[in-house]
Amino acid sequence: xxxxxxxxxxxxxxxxxxxxxxxxxxxxxxxxxxxxxxxxxxxxxxxxxxxxxxxxxxxxxxxxxxxxxxxxxxxxxxxxxxxxxxxxxxxxxxxxxxxxxxxxxxxxxxxxxxxxxxxxxxxxxxxxxxxxxxxxxxxxxxxxxxxxxxxxxxxxxxxxxxxxxxxxxxxxxxxxxxxxxxxxxxxxxxxxxxxxxxxxxxxxxxxxxxxxxxxxxxxxxxxxxxxxxxxxxxxxxxxxxxxxxxxx
Amino acid sequence: xxxxxxxxxxxxxxxxxxxxxxxxxxxxxxxxxxxxxxxxxxxxxxxxxxxxxxxxxxxxxxxxxxxxxxxxxxxxxxxxxxxxxxxxxxxxxxxxxxxxxxxxxxxxxxxxxxxxxxxxxxxxxxxxxxxxxxxxxxxxxxxxxxxxxxxxxxxxxxxxxxxxxxxxxxxxxxxxxxxxxxxxxxxxxxxxxxxxxxxxxxxxxxxxxxxxxxxxxxxxxxxxxxxxxxxxxxxxxxxxxxxxxxxxx
Numbered sequence: 001x002x003x004x005x006x007x008x009x010x011x012x013x014x015x016x017x018x019x020x021x022x023x024x025x026x027x028x029x030x031x032x033x034x035x036x037x038x039x040x041x042x043x044x045x046x047x048x049x050x051x052x053x054x055x056x057x058x059x060x061x062x063x064x065x066x067x068x069x070x071x072x073x074x075x076x077x078x079x080x081x082x083x084x085x086x087x088x089x090x091x092x093x094x095x096x097x098x099x100x101x102x103x104x105x106x107x108x109x110x111x112x113x114x115x116x117x118x119x120x121x122x123x124x125x126x127x128x129x130x131x132x133x134x135x136x137x138x139x140x141x142x143x144x145x146x147x148x149x150x151x152x153x154x155x156x157x158x159x160x161x162x163x164x165x166x167x168x169x170x171x172x173x174x175x176x177x178x179x180x181x182x183x184x185x186x187x188x189x190x191x192x193x194x195x196x197x198x199x200x201x202x203x204x205x206x207x208x209x210x211x212x213x214x215x216x217x218x219x220x221x222x223x224x225x226x227x228x229x230x231x232x233x234x235x236x237x238x239x240x241x242x243x244x245x246x247x248x
Numbered sequence: 249x250x251x252x253x254x255x256x257x258x259x260x261x262x263x264x265x266x267x268x269x270x271x272x273x274x275x276x277x278x279x280x281x282x283x284x285x286x287x288x289x290x291x292x293x294x295x296x297x298x299x300x301x302x303x304x305x306x307x308x309x310x311x312x313x314x315x316x317x318x319x320x321x322x323x324x325x326x327x328x329x330x331x332x333x334x335x336x337x338x339x340x341x342x343x344x345x346x347x348x349x350x351x352x353x354x355x356x357x358x359x360x361x362x363x364x365x366x367x368x369x370x371x372x373x374x375x376x377x378x379x380x381x382x383x384x385x386x387x388x389x390x391x392x393x394x395x396x397x398x399x400x401x402x403x404x405x406x407x408x409x410x411x412x413x414x415x416x417x418x419x420x421x422x423x424x425x426x427x428x429x430x431x432x433x434x435x436x437x438x439x440x441x442x443x444x445x446x447x448x449x450x451x452x453x454x455x456x457x458x459x460x461x462x463x464x465x466x467x468x469x470x471x472x473x474x475x476x477x478x479x480x481x482x483x484x485x486x487x488x489x490x491x492x493x494x495x496x497x
Contacts (some may be wrong), residue, residue: 033414045289146288163266167270179281186284
């Protein structure tokens with residue numbers, strides 16, 4: 001299983017390394033299009049004390065959203081081709097591929113997000129610490145892996161899910177307290193926010209309280225187990241029925 | 249043209265219920281995000297951010313929606329069909345732009361219904377608001393047509409999406425540019441989108457405009473007229489060479 005994960009990871013890295021347009025997308029286009037508006041909002045309306053936490057949470061969110069969307073495109077190309085059956089039959093199965101391929105994609109996006117968003121933050125007057133940036137992004141990796149497994153399961157279940165994933169990310173951005181701490185969220189939304197692993201990571205970034213990080217890690221573990229169980233169930237359904245969701 | 253518009257309308261709305269619902273839900277979620285942020289920061293009014301979401305939605309979703317639908321049609325191998333149809337590619341692009349920009353305006357209705365209570369604008373400015381809304385829509389349609397044309401040529405809508413995103417972000421999308429670093433202000437003042445967003449927003453929420461009233465109104469109407477002239481010139485002068493269009497099968 002470990003060997004398969006490393007193989008998939010190496011393949012993912014080589015694919016990204018050779019694709020120059022991918023580097024243009026992750027280093028320039030994504031940060032400018034996705035992160036710049038949010039950083040400008042923070043710069044305009046927040047006090048200097050709040051800027052660092054705001055940068056961390058939005059950087060982490062940029063990483064989450066871009067990795068999930070990139071993996072969604074890859075999942076759709078896999079599920080629409082013969083590669084799906086090949087991956088299911090391979091050693092390690094689909095889980096090994098998700099961890100290896102998507103894990104390596106995460107690492108690439110992590111590095112690029114830290115560099116490009118760090119530079120953007122510097123240019124806008126944010127207090128930037130490169131090491132702290134990487135730590136902030138690294139904290140959300142378990143949650144991202146869980147989300148990837150859920151998205152892959154949704155692909156197998158319903159095939160056409162782009163707008164569903166986009167809408168879910170939008171809702172998650174509100175519940176995960178990306179632009180504000182938990183105390184700012186309306187009381188009616190807090191029960192749902194409390195169940196969100198990403199919210200606890202962001203709460204740690206906002207407040208620096210260590211116990212919130214422990215809660216985040218615990219919830220991420222639960223989310224990982226549940227997400228991969230869901231993915232396995234969707235794979236089993238696909239193998240039983242031989243098709244995905246509705247026909248296109 | 250009416251039949252074309254109706255076909256595009258039906259195709260977009262009824263292709264997938266999930267797509268259609270999310271098309272109207274996503275702007276509301278963005279408005280909710282901004283409302284919570286406004287409550288947190290207290291240095292900006294709810295009305296300011298809600299008005300910003302409405303205006304940005306018209307500009308951005310109209311352009312991106314057009315480019316996205318054009319990309320889908322191009323990748324489905326329908327380029328020749330569109331080119332040979334009465335009116336050709338330009339008529340197709342115009343119909344796409346009208347429909348998608350119309351949807352972008354319709355997407356703001358739920359925002360008005362749910363968050364409209366935050367905006368109390370002076371009724372004496374109603375005529376200005378109507379004129380500016382129309383001018384903003386015309387700007388969105390023209391940009392959408394140009395974005396669609398670019399998408400036909402390159403086969404992907406990434407550039408269109410990126411361009412409008414940057415133009416709006418550096419155009420004071422959700423913030424007055426006077427609160428930003430100097431270098432951003434310099435870029436924003438050279439960006440026509442800044443004045444389009446600012447003029448309508450100041451009429452809706454009553455904040456200090458970048459340009460004196462009514463100069464800002466004439467600037468926005470002037471931008472709309474210039475874009476219409478550019479699109480008209482393009483429509484007459486540009487000859488499609490489909491043999492060189494990227495992404496054709």
